Amino acid sequence: MIRVENVTKVFGANPQSVLPLLEQGKTKTEIQSETGHVVGVKDASFKVEAGQVFAIMGLSGSGKSTLIRCLNRLVEPTSGKIFFEDPEKGELDVTAMNVEDLRMLRRHQMSMVFQHFALFPHRTVLSNTVYGLEIQGRDKQEREEIGLKMLGMVGLGEWAEAYPSELSGGMQQRVGLARGLATEAKLLLMDEPFSALDPLIRVQMQDELKKIQAELERTILFITHDLDEAMFIGNKIAIMEAGEIIQIGTPEEILVNPRTEYVARFVEQADPTGVITAGTIAIPFRGTAFEQVREAGELKYLARQAYPEIEYGLDRDGRLREVVSAERSLTVEPLESVLEGRSHTSHERRRDDTLLTCTNRTVLRKLLQGRTYSTLPIVVTDEDGCAEGIVDEMELIGAILEKRGVSEEEAEAGIEAPRGRSSTA
Numbered sequence: 068m069i070r071v072e073n074v075t076k077v078f079g080a081n082p083q084s085v086l087p088l089l090e091q092g093k094t095k096t097e098i099q100s101e102t103g104h105v106v107g108v109k110d111a112s113f114k115v116e117a118g119q120v121f122a123i124m125g126l127s128g129s130g131k132s133t134l135i136r137c138l139n140r141l142v143e144p145t146s147g148k149i150f151f152e153d154p155e156k157g158e159l160d161v162t163a164m165n166v167e168d169l170r171m172l173r174r175h176q177m178s179m180v181f182q183h184f185a186l187f188p189h190r191t192v193l194s195n196t197v198y199g200l201e202i203q204g205r206d207k208q209e210r211e212e213i214g215l216k217m218l219g220m221v222g223l224g225e226w227a228e229a230y231p232s233e234l235s236g237g238m239q240q241r242v243g244l245a246r247g248l249a250t251e252a253k254l255l256l257m258d259e260p261f262s263a264l265d266p267l268i269r270v271q272m273q274d275e276l277k278k279i280q281a282e283l284e285r286t287i288l289f290i291t292h293d294l295d296e297a298m299f300i301g302n303k304i305a306i307m308e309a310g311e312i313i314q315i316g317t318p319e320e321i322l323v324n325p326r327t328e329y330v331a332r333f334v335e336q337a338d339p340t341g342v343i344t345a346g347t348i349a350i351p352f353r354g355t356a357f358e359q360v361r362e363a364g365e366l367k368y369l370a371r372q373a374y375p376e377i378e379y380g381l382d383r384d385g386r387l388r389e390v391v392s393a394e395r396s397l398t399v400e401p402l403e404s405v406l407e408g409r410s411h412t413s414h415e416r417r418r419d420d421t422l423l424t425c426t427n428r429t430v431l432r433k434l435l436q437g438r439t440y441s442t443l444p445i446v447v448t449d450e451d452g453c454a455e456g457i458v459d460e461m462e463l464i465g466a467i468l469e470k471r472g473v474s475e476e477e478a479e480a481g482i483e484a485p486r487g488r489s490s491t492a
């Protein structure tokens with residue numbers, strides 16, 4: 068949808084003069100004290116696919132607003148290229164557009180929700196919402212229909228005829244959001260759209276935005292200060308520091324593998340329970356933690372030093388065929404059915420004879436819930452049902468306290484064919 072290549076923005080009298088200094092590796096602070104120029108964004112490159120939510124986060128002043136404003140050239144990049152994939156016209160070079168093309172692009176293709184939103188005080192809420200459609204030249208009835216639908220989506224259906232001055236700050240921000248959505252642009256640039264909302268409404272709006280995105284198939288660039296928010300709504304997250312993008316990854320990659328101290332500091336505060344998945348923390352069957360026995364073409368894995376000792380028997384296709392414990396007979400049940408109350412076994416007490424299974428995409432929160440029903444390790448499978456390994460108490464604790472997956476070393480030592488495993492392991 069959008070491709071950004073080596074975009075740099077320098078503020079000051081002679082931005083071009085600063086580019087060689089950046090190439091020499093001078094820092095933002097050095098350049099500022101030596102030349103008086105401010106480096107807003109340095110050499111940013113990334114790609115956002117259609118239908119993705121791409122979150123950008125970083126401390127105040129790290130260049131988030133500057134970067135997002137370069138995309139529609141509200142801020143003129145000093146160097147670098149920006150390409151936009153138009154659904155009809157194919158790939159367009161935004162950096163080469165003239166004023167008229169740019170106006171059309173902003174009107175129809177890229178809509179922006181500003182960090183400091185401004186509503187027209189003399190227009191009603193509805194009229195503010197449909198402003199973008201009005202300049203697109205849509206007729207009145209059509210634009211009011213769309214406007215009312217968007218206001219309904221952000222919970223302001225009753226306020227269409229009110230004036231901005233009658234609304235609270237958070238409500239005004241929601242009007243800004245509805246206005247951004249109403250233009251029907253495929254790409255939405257959102258600069259901290261929820262920052263003025265209180266936590267409860269904010270969570271509601273996050274849910275709402277996810278629904279809107281799925282329903283309307285928008286592509287969204289979303290700036291936020293809040294890593295939990297970025298992880299909840301972003302498929303990908305870019306972390307910025309002093310004008311530079313220092314890490315791009317899925318929420319889980321960032322959480323499990325923060326590349327620098329700066330990223331680690333954000334991650335420390337984050338809630339891992341909705342992000343870290345079973346595939347990342349499972350102890351692989353093929354690893355050194357298990358003893359492998361092959362019998363008539365079937366594989367058995369025996370957990371060493373585990374209590375109770377459990378033998379995991381896999382059939383030729385790698386599916387869990389039986390689990391055997393010397394101490395007691397065990398039943399196997401999918402974690403999903405236990406959580407949804409469809410289980411065959413009564414789970415009124417925490418059982419030590421039920422072994423739960425889940426897929427490698429199952430998030431930590433569900434694994435923890437599962438452990439309130441069963442004291443035994445949870446068997447992790449890939450999407451095809453092939454058993455990959457287990458998650459026991461230690462992995463759950465490690466994931467919560469240290470946001471840690473199985474290390475690369477551990478995984479490499481054990482896994483021959485990392486089928487379906489998360490690449491972050």
Ligand SMILES: Nc1ncnc2c1ncn2[C@@H]1O[C@H](COP(=O)(O)OP(=O)(O)OP(=O)(O)O)[C@@H](O)[C@H]1O
Nearest residue numbers: 078105106107125126127128129130131132133134
């Ligand atoms: N118009 C401008 N003129 C000069 N410097 C600017 C201008 N706009 C931004 N900057 C500088 O560029 C850097 C990045 O600013 P930017 O507004 O992009 O940060 P941000 O990450 O959006 O911060 P916040 O989270 O506070 O909104 C800062 O050092 C800022 O001082």
Ligand SMILES: [Mg+2]
Nearest residue numbers: 131132133182
């Ligand atoms: Mg900003």
